[in-house]
Amino acid sequence: MINTKLRVIFQKTLSSEKARYLIVGGWNTLFGYFAGLLIYGWLGVIFNVIIIGFIANVLAISMAYVTNKIFVFKTKGNWTKEYIKAWILYGSTTxxxxxxxxxxxxxMEIRFWVAQGLVTIILIITAYIGNLRFTFK
Structure with a gap:
């Protein structure tokens, strides 16, 4: 009985585009954040933070596009067109x-992990609005 109720709740949650966006957005946020940290830890002694940010964002933008297309907006076709739109959106915010x-x-000499967290919050809000009104419209 509990399993049936949980299954119904889970199915209703996944049927909501907004709920899927929050779940996928959580994954994408974690992916982008930790990609930045790992790349900074790995290449931070070689490259400055601008190069690190660029590399991390190439990975994060591609991940965000694929997960939003497949799991959230579930659009068919238009891979190239939507990917270009995603790059316009995410490229600007990046x-x-x-x-x-x-x-x-x-x-300002703020620790990287704190700065990355603050920037991530700003980008989450911007990406939500941009995806809703532009990329997958």
């Missing part, structure tokens, strides 16, 4: 994010 990372880490 540039803002990289500049913010540079200011927070190199100029």
């Amino acid at each position: 540039m803002i994010g990289i500049i913010l990372l540079w200011v927070l880490v190199d100029i």
Whole structure:
């Protein structure tokens, strides 16, 4: 009986686009955040934070596009068109994010993990609005 109720709740949750967006967004946020941390830890002594941010965001943008297309918006076809739109959206926000990372880490001397967290929050809000109104419209 409990399993049946949980299954119904789970199915209702997954039928909601907004709930799927939050779940997938949580995954994408964690992926992007930890990708940035791992790349910084691995290449931080070789490259500055701008290069690290660029590399991490290439991975994060691709992951966000695929997961949103397949699991959230469930659009058919248009892979190239939507991927380009995703790059326009995420590319714009990425540039803002990289500049913010540079200011927070190199100029304000905030620890990278804190700066990455602050930038991530800003990008979550921007990406939600952009995906809803532009990428998968």
